[in-house]
Amino acid sequence: MSRVVVDVVLKPEISDPQGQAVLGALGRLGHDSVRSVRQGKHFVLEVDGTPDEAELKQIAETLLANPVIEDVELHLPKD
Template identity: 75%
Template sequence: MARVVVDVVLKPEILDPQGQAILGALGRLGVTGVTGVRQGKHFELEVEDALDGDALARIADTLLANPVIENYSIRRV
């Protein structure tokens, strides 16, 4: 068995209201130096070693992410 991590974030051109809210809250907390925040989703999958990259991409592209507005990255850990 292997563990695969899929991280999904909104594409840069898509407005991220939650990220903007976090950025505003950081300022109210007195935290300086953070100039941008993008929120996303993090998935950890336990998969058989034989599951190939194409199958993982199909899972991410059709189930975990909306490819119209989101980008994703896949890595085995």
């Protein structure tokens, strides 16, 4: 069994009102050094055997992320 992590975040050109709301809260809490917040999703997949990179890429790009609005990063286990 191996552990594969997929991170999904809105593309830079798509505005992220949730991230902006978090940024606003940080400002109210006095954390003035934070310039920007982008909120995303973090998936952890347990996969039988050695992960098939092509298959996982397909999973990440066709279901876990919507390529119209989101960028996706696949993290395979290091040997």
